[in-house]
Amino acid sequence: MSNELAQKSIGELAPLIQSKQVSPVELTEQVLANVDLYDGEINAYITVQKEQALEAAAQAEQEIQSGNYRGALHGIPMALKDILYFKDEKATMGSSIHSEFVADFDATVVSKLKMSGVTFTGKLNMHEYAWGATTTNPHFGPCKNPWDLTKIPGGSSGGSGAAVASHMSIASLGTDTGGSIRIPASSCGIIGLKPTHGRISKYGCFPLAWSLDHIGPMTKTVYDAALLLELLSGYDPKDPTSIDRPAKNFSGLLESDAKDLVIGIEEEYFFKNVDSRVDEQVRHVLKQLEDEGAVIKPVSIPSLKQAEFAELVTITTEASAVHHANLLKSPEKFGEDVRFLLEVGELMSGVDYVQSQQIRRKLDLEFAAAFESVDVLISPTLPFLSPPIGSQTVDVNGQELSFLDEVIRFTGPGNLTGLPALSIPVGVKDGLPVGLQIMGPAFEEEKVLRAAALIERMELMKGHAPTLGK
Amino acid sequence: MAFDIHEVLERKGINVPDHHKEMLTGQMAGFEELRKTVNQEQLKDLDMALTHIPGGEQK
Numbered sequence: 001m002s003n004e005l006a007q008k009s010i011g012e013l014a015p016l017i018q019s020k021q022v023s024p025v026e027l028t029e030q031v032l033a034n035v036d037l038y039d040g041e042i043n044a045y046i047t048v049q050k051e052q053a054l055e056a057a058a059q060a061e062q063e064i065q066s067g068n069y070r071g072a073l074h075g076i077p078m079a080l081k082d083i084l085y086f087k088d089e090k091a092t093m094g095s096s097i098h099s100e101f102v103a104d105f106d107a108t109v110v111s112k113l114k115m116s117g118v119t120f121t122g123k124l125n126m127h128e129y130a131w132g133a134t135t136t137n138p139h140f141g142p143c144k145n146p147w148d149l150t151k152i153p154g155g156s157s158g159g160s161g162a163a164v165a166s167h168m169s170i171a172s173l174g175t176d177t178g179g180s181i182r183i184p185a186s187s188c189g190i191i192g193l194k195p196t197h198g199r200i201s202k203y204g205c206f207p208l209a210w211s212l213d214h215i216g217p218m219t220k221t222v223y224d225a226a227l228l229l230e231l232l233s234g235y236d237p238k239d240p241t242s243i244d245r246p247a248k249n250f251s252g253l254l255e256s257d258a259k260d261l262v263i264g265i266e267e268e269y270f271f272k273n274v275d276s277r278v279d280e281q282v283r284h285v286l287k288q289l290e291d292e293g294a295v296i297k298p299v300s301i302p303s304l305k306q307a308e309f310a311e312l313v314t315i316t317t318e319a320s321a322v323h324h325a326n327l328l329k330s331p332e333k334f335g336e337d338v339r340f341l342l343e344v345g346e347l348m349s350g351v352d353y354v355q356s357q358q359i360r361r362k363l364d365l366e367f368a369a370a371f372e373s374v375d376v377l378i379s380p381t382l383p384f385l386s387p388p389i390g391s392q393t394v395d396v397n398g399q400e401l402s403f404l405d406e407v408i409r410f411t412g413p414g415n416l417t418g419l420p421a422l423s424i425p426v427g428v429k430d431g432l433p434v435g436l437q438i439m440g441p442a443f444e445e446e447k448v449l450r451a452a453a454l455i456e457r458m459e460l461m462k463g464h465a466p467t468l469g470k
Numbered sequence: 471m472a473f474d475i476h477e478v479l480e481r482k483g484i485n486v487p488d489h490h491k492e493m494l495t496g497q498m499a500g501f502e503e504l505r506k507t508v509n510q511e512q513l514k515d516l517d518m519a520l521t522h523i524p525g526g527e528q529k
Contacts, residue, residue, distance in 0.1 A: 303512075309504040328483050340490055344497055346482060347475055355508060358516040405500070 006030040006167040011223040013170065014072040017064065024064070024075030027170075028057035028119050031077040034168045035121070038468045041149055043141050044163040046082045046092055048122040053077060056119040063117070072227055074117035079169040081157050082123035083130055084215075085204040086110050093206045094126040094156075096139045096333045097326055107204025108236050109173060109215055116231060121169060124159030130175055130208040131319055131338045132156060133183050133407045134389070138335035142389050145187060146466035147432055151386040154187030156180040156208075160218045161188035166468050171219040171228060177208040178315055179381075179411025181216045182423035186381035186435025189425040189461060191452070192218045193225045196443050197418025198243030200229075201236030209318035210241070212311075212415040222452045225422070226250035229445060245443050253446040254453040259293030261451060264374030269304035270410055274383045275396050277429040282380045282436050285426050285455055292454070299370040299377070303362040304413060308405075310356040310363070311412035317353050320345025360416045367417050371441040376451045379410050381423040381435035410437060420445045424452045428464045 005013070005027045016022035032050055039045050060075035082092050085103030092099050106114065113120075125143040127135050135143040135158025143158040145151040146166040153162040157174030161184030164172050174181035176194040185192025193216045200215045207213055217228035233247035263286065265271070271279065290296050320327070320342050327334070327342045334342065370377065383406055384394040393400045394407075414421035419442055423435040436455065440448035475494055479486050486494070 306507050306509065309501075309507055312501065312504060331485055339487075340493060340497075343479055343484065343486060343490060343494060344501075346479055346484060347494070347498060352505075355513055358513045359508070361516045362512065402500075 003030045003034055003167060006034050009220040009224050010072060010076055010171055010227060011221055013076060017075045018069050020064065024057040024060040024119060025054065027075065028053050028077045028121065031121055031168060031170065034166065038166050039168060041144060042146055042162050042166055042468060043143050044125055044159040044166070044168055045079065046094070046123045046125050046140050046159070047090070049120060053119050053121040060117050060119055070117040073113065073231065075119060076170050077119045077121045078113065078171055079120065079122045079124050079163055080110070080173050081126050081160050081175060083126060083175055083206050084110055084173065091206065094128045094137050094140060097330065099139065103204065105204060108201035108238065109232050110204065112232055124163055124172065126159055127156035128335045128338045129323070130156035130177060130180055131341055133180065135159060136389055144389065145386055146468045147189060148467065150388055151432065152187065152389050154184035154386065157218060158184045161185055161190060164188070164190050164218055164220060165466050171217060171224050173215055174218045175205060176214045176216060176415065177212045178311060178408035178415055181218060182381050182411050182421060182435070182437060183407060185218055185423040186433065187386045189433030189466065190218055190220060191222055191225045191422065191424055192216065193229060193422045194414055194420065195229055195445055196420045198241055199245065199443065200232045201239040201242050203236055203238040207322050209315045211318060212315055214415070222424070222449055222456045223251055223254060226254060226449050248446060250446055250449055254449055256450040256454060257293065258289050258454055261289065261294040261454065262374045263289060263294055263296050264299040264370055264377040265296060266299050266301050266304065266377060266379070269301065270379030273396055274380050275385060277385065278380045278383065278434050281427045281429060281434040285436055285458070286378060288458060289454065297374055299374060301366045301370055303359060303366050306359045307363060307413050307416060308409065310359040310416055311408060313348050313352045313356040314416070316341060316345030317348045363413065363417050367419060375440070375447045377439040379437045381410060381437040382407070383409060385429060385432045414439055418442065420448050422448050422452050424455055425461050426455060427460045
């Protein structure tokens with residue numbers, strides 16, 4: 001079976017579905033055929049819902065044939081990270097403890113996607129409880145990177161990254177507490193957008209760390225990310241961290257000229273200890289943007305020096321609070337790495353936690369000051385290329401560094417401040433994608449998306465595709 | 471007096487596997503290094519980001 005349709009983006013498929021040139025059933029069959037072909041090796045899915053998906057696709061087709069087209073997501077096959085609740089369906093959170101948990105309501109994002117007519121093909125693999133960035137899941141098996149099956153896909157939303165990159169899902173959603181959307185997006189060569197904290201409701205998403213958690217799109221194109229953002233945005237009284245800001249027509253705000261763009265570069269923090277292959281690729285993009293008329297401006301955010309402390313304390317403390325009862329009752333049911341991190345969180349003091357929140361306030365103020373003179377900040381998403389599955393260390397220019405210490409160094413500040421941040425693929429080095437991170441001011445995701453659209457137009461991924469999913 | 475991190479966990483009722491003990495010691499030594507980055511003087515003037523105003527986030 002051809003899988004040509006499954007390789008397309010939402011933006012390409014929607015007009016074809018609306019004009020009845022493409023059947024949602026045929027499209028879903030192609031996506032499911034890819035799952036049959038590739039998922040035995042990649043292991044991006046925890047559950048495949050084949051029959052349910054084909055029934056939903058047939059229903060979407062019938063509705064569209066009858067003239068009831070619901071919009072760009074109608075009939076689009078998607079699988080989501082298995083941390084989002086679907087009413088009367090299992091949500092495992094990638095864990096053994098919750099392996100039989102059945103939610104009795106839909107997450108707000110799930111409810112919105114259902115209303116839009118999305119066809120759900122299944123639940124995707126993830127790092128256990130989203131507490132880690134490898135997706136080497138001890139309960140459901142390791143998820144592998146479609147670009148190189150010996151490498152990690154990143155995490156915690158590794159299944160989402162791998163599924164979208166190998167066309168086993170047209171798009172997906174991830175969750176991001178220290179980088180869990182952007183890290184797998186960078187590792188798997190797709191777009192990952194963490195919106196402003198409070199922009200998308202987290203109601204019905206199992207928490208990792210309340211004050212840092214976000215939900216966001218993981219897609220093949222910038223346009224698709226914008227489309228999903230505008231659909232999923234909006235105030236939700238059921239989520240206490242939701243903020244009442246009107247959703248914008250993000251997909252209609254992508255056009256811009258590099259001449260209107262001022263890019264901030266924070267060299268001291270965001271370009272320190274970066275793999276030379278990643279550094280070279282990101283600087284190449286900056287040079288190209290400058291050649292097109294963008295202004296590059298150095299900025300200083302001194303409190304970034306304290307960001308690693310604040311991120312480590314906040315994430316470990318909040319996660320250990322979530323899992324405290326199970327850590328006492330049945331610690332052996334957690335994977336080794338998650339159990340260890342939960343123990344670390346139990347060792348943080350109240351003073352550490354409060355000081356971390358003070359540092360976050362300082363970071364908020366310094367980032368806000370930086371955004372008075374620049375539109376966006378650009379950096380690498382990760383300081384390294386994807387390491388082998390099972391490796392506890394990463395090689396950065398011949399230095400062996402701890403994976404855990406390095407992995408959220410550039411993404412963590414976006415969670416501490418809640419600022420919008422996106423990862424976009426900007427090339428391939430030694431067979432693995434390189435991701436570039438764009439951060440923007442709070443509730444101005446359009447600035448991040450516009451800069452990403454300018455970079456996407458450079459076609460830096462042209463001719464590159466994962467080994468699987470070509 | 472030496473700070474026994476395993477004892478702290480065990481007092482909380484958390485069963486720590488033997489092979490975690492060395493790892494925890496290493497991790498917390500690294501954390502102590504990170505703690506040195508915290509500028510206590512600068513923090514004095516900063517209010518906490520946490521608020522308890524009903525609906526405060528929506529204002």
